[in-house]
Amino acid sequence: MKKLATLLGGVAVAGGGLALMSHGALAQETTTAVEVTETATDSGVPFIFNTLLFLVAGFLVMFMAAGFAMLEAGLVRTKNVSMQCLKNVGIYATAGIMFWLIGYNLMYDGVDGGYLGSFSWFVVPDPASDTGDYAAASDWFFQMVFCATTASIVSGTVAERVKLWPFMIFVVVLTGVLYPITGSWGWGGGWLSEMGFSDFAGSTIVHSVGGWAALAGALVIGPRLGKFSKDGSVHAFPGSSIPLATLGMFILWLGWFGFNGGSQLALGSMEDASSVARIFVNTNTAAAAGVVVVMILTQILYQKVDVTMALNGALAGLVSITAEPLAPSLLMAAIIGAIGGVIVVIVVPLLDKVKIDDVVGAIPVHLVCGIWGTLAVPLTNSDASFGTQIIGIVAYGVFTFVASLILWLILKAVIGVRPTAEHEELGLDRVEIGVEAYPEFGTGSQRM
Numbered sequence: 235m236k237k238l239a240t241l242l243g244g245v246a247v248a249g250g251g252l253a254l255m256s257h258g259a260l261a262q263e264t265t266t267a268v269e270v271t272e273t274a275t276d277s278g279v280p281f282i283f284n285t286l287l288f289l290v291a292g293f294l295v296m297f298m299a300a301g302f303a304m305l306e307a308g309l310v311r312t313k314n315v316s317m318q319c320l321k322n323v324g325i326y327a328t329a330g331i332m333f334w335l336i337g338y339n340l341m342y343d344g345v346d347g348g349y350l351g352s353f354s355w356f357v358v359p360d361p362a363s364d365t366g367d368y369a370a371a372s373d374w375f376f377q378m379v380f381c382a383t384t385a386s387i388v389s390g391t392v393a394e395r396v397k398l399w400p401f402m403i404f405v406v407v408l409t410g411v412l413y414p415i416t417g418s419w420g421w422g423g424g425w426l427s428e429m430g431f432s433d434f435a436g437s438t439i440v441h442s443v444g445g446w447a448a449l450a451g452a453l454v455i456g457p458r459l460g461k462f463s464k465d466g467s468v469h470a471f472p473g474s475s476i477p478l479a480t481l482g483m484f485i486l487w488l489g490w491f492g493f494n495g496g497s498q499l500a501l502g503s504m505e506d507a508s509s510v511a512r513i514f515v516n517t518n519t520a521a522a523a524g525v526v527v528v529m530i531l532t533q534i535l536y537q538k539v540d541v542t543m544a545l546n547g548a549l550a551g552l553v554s555i556t557a558e559p560l561a562p563s564l565l566m567a568a569i570i571g572a573i574g575g576v577i578v579v580i581v582v583p584l585l586d587k588v589k590i591d592d593v594v595g596a597i598p599v600h601l602v603c604g605i606w607g608t609l610a611v612p613l614t615n616s617d618a619s620f621g622t623q624i625i626g627i628v629a630y631g632v633f634t635f636v637a638s639l640i641l642w643l644i645l646k647a648v649i650g651v652r653p654t655a656e657h658e659e660l661g662l663d664r665v666e667i668g669v670e671a672y673p674e675f676g677t678g679s680q681r682m
Contacts (some may be wrong), residue, residue, distance in 0.1 A: 242358040251657060272396070276439045280370060280502025287510070288372035291496020294489045299326045301485030302386040308395055308479025310544065311593045313661025314394045315474050315671035321389050321398065325405055327383035332410035335380055338374055341414035345422040350415045367500070376496055380440055383493075384413050387444030390594035392451045395458050395658055398666050408447055412637055415505035416443055416630055431626035432618040435497035437607035437628055443634050445601020448592070450638035455651050457591030458657050468586045471593075474672070476541055483545040490517055490552045494559040513559045517552065520559075524551025527575035535579070543578060546595045550574035550603045552629025557607040563613040571611050574603045605631075 240592040260268040303322035307315045329337075335355050343351040358371045385405045392401070420439050433439050460469055492510060500506040507580045528547030551571030555562070562570060581598035590597070608627055612618040645651050652658070657665040664670060 255257035259520060260282065265555055265562055280500075281366075283501040284368035285372045285501070287365070287496055287501040287613040288368055288376040289500070290494035292376040292379050292444065292458070294492025294495070295376070295383065296326070296489075298379075298383055298493070298500050299386060300654070301482045301489055302383075302390065303402040303482070304485060304626050305479050305482030306390045306594055306628070307670070308475040308477070309390070309473040310393050311471055311661070311673065312672055313663055313670070316661065316667055316669045317398065317662040318389065318393055319348055319671070320667060321401060322386060324398075325385045325389060326382045328402065328405050329390075329409040330378060332380040332406055332679075333374075333381045333414070336410045337414040338377060340411070341417040341423045342578070345418045345424045347425055347428045348418075349424060349425065350418050353424060358610060367502070380436060380493075381409050381413050381417075381586070384440050384444040384447075385409050386449045387441065387596050387600045388451060389447035391592045391596045392455055392663065393593040395591075396451070396455055397539075397653055398662075400645045400649055403649075404638075407641055408638070412634060413443060416633060419629070420626065426622075426626050429625065429678070430473045430617070430619065430622050432611050432615060432623065433557050433608055433626070434559060434611075435556045436555055438630050440604075441553045441556065441600040442604035442608070442627070443630055445597055445599075445604060446631055447638040449590070449601060450635050451642050452590050452597070454639065454642035454646055458593075459476040459588060459655060460612045461477055461591050462589045476534075476543060479542070479545060483548055487521055487548055490521070490556075494556055498560070508614065509560055513624040516559045516562055516567035519564055520551040520574070521548045521549070523568040523571035524548055524578075526577035527572045528579055531576065531579045542595070543582065545600050546578045546582070548576040549599045550578045552602040553600055554610070556604075558611040558615050558618075563614075566614055569612075570607065573606060573610075577602050577606060579580035 248369075299322060303319055306318040306322065310318050338356040339354045340351045343354065356374055358374070361369075362613060364370055385408050388404070388408070389401070417439055420431055420433055422428070456472065461471070462546045463469060491514050495510045495513045495662045498506060498510050498513060500511060525544055525545075526546040528543050528550075529539050531541055532538065551574045554570050554577075555567055556575030559567070578595065578598050581602050582592075582595055585597060587590050592598070605622060605627055608623050610625055611618070612620050642651065653662065661670075
């Protein structure tokens with residue numbers, strides 16, 4: 235018994251020693267983990283990942299320029315395809331220049347609760363002295379591609395009956411002045427931001443602003459020749475290529491992950507990474523719901539599924555979820571996107587009834603669904619209020635529509651915005667730029 239007690243005592247002492255060693259090892263591991271975390275922070279790892287998010291999301295949004303170009307090229311008639319491609323190239327290039335010269339600082343520099351920033355150009359800091367949570371140039375790039383997106387919305391609505399250079403002048407003012415001023419109100423720390431207006435990735439700040447500018451243009455320029463008859467009938471103008479339009483839609487869908495995911499504005503922590511992933515899933519779900527609802531509704535209403543409306547159903551779901559893609563559950567994301575699809579089915583024929591010619595359906599998708607998405611924010615985000623959201627929607631709408639209307643009217647009076655009826659019938663590809671997209675199959679004579 236005495237030997238047994240001695241043996242047990244030895245085991246106990248050994249066990250205690252092992253426990254102490256284990257505790258010491260655990261404490262050392264914890265300390266090491268803290269030190270690694272602190273070292274990672276000190277070495278700029280969050281800076282690197284935040285910058286990477288801006289750059290990767292930025293080039294995804296840049297690729298949306300290709301999506302808009304292909305969608306528009308597919309939905310306009312063959313005789314105007316080259317013009318739409320040229321306009322979209324011009325839009326992206328012009329936005330890049332104007333947002334550097336004036337737009338970025340007008341939107342972000344010294345707004346301080348006011349209505350606009352400073353009239354100065356953006357200067358890229360020396361990399362050795364670039365301080366903050368991310369590289370300054372990466373932020374400029376990310377914000378610039380959003381600016382270009384706004385102008386692309388206008389292009390599709392007024393397609394096939396607006397001359398190139400009046401349109402490009404409008405793009406200069408929109409990307410250099412109008413969009414940056416309104417952007418400063420919400421994202422630049424302006425008066426709406428101070429009120430608590432919430433628009434995570436731009437349902438109103440980007441999409442509705444582009445939609446209001448497009449609506450003003452459609453009213454001033456008028457419909458395409460032959461679109462609306464005196465007896466009230468509406469003539470459909472089939473697009474040049476449904477496959478091309480479908481490709482454009484999928485490119486936009488892909489780019490939207492950068493649009494919404496990048497708007498998290500950070501990837502330097504586990505929570506940020508999880509948030510970006512959640513945004514991706516919600517964004518995808520809303521788009522999918524928009525497509526399915528449009529397919530079902532058009533089958534019920536027209537006994538056939540309308541493929542162009544289905545394409546716009548995806549975009550409607552995307553625009554609708556853009557104002558708040560992080561907070562909703564998957565179910566709520568699906569509901570928000572589905573309602574966007576319903577809006578498309580209702581508003582597209584409504585525009586025809588009031589004789590507003592919107593070639594690609596940008597007004598229902600970007601303007602109306604942008605409003606819906608902004609109104610839906612308080613449903614899932616308790617920090618937002620319906621009153622403040624409505625104030626923001628009205629402010630953006632009044633300013634952008636009135637300013638755009640005045641600009642379009644000035645362009646119409648001074649240099650004219652429409653080609654002649656003869657030129658419109660021939661097509662802008664031949665008349666304005668001399669390059670047909672499909673010379674062997676177009677409206678012009680075949681060439682050997």
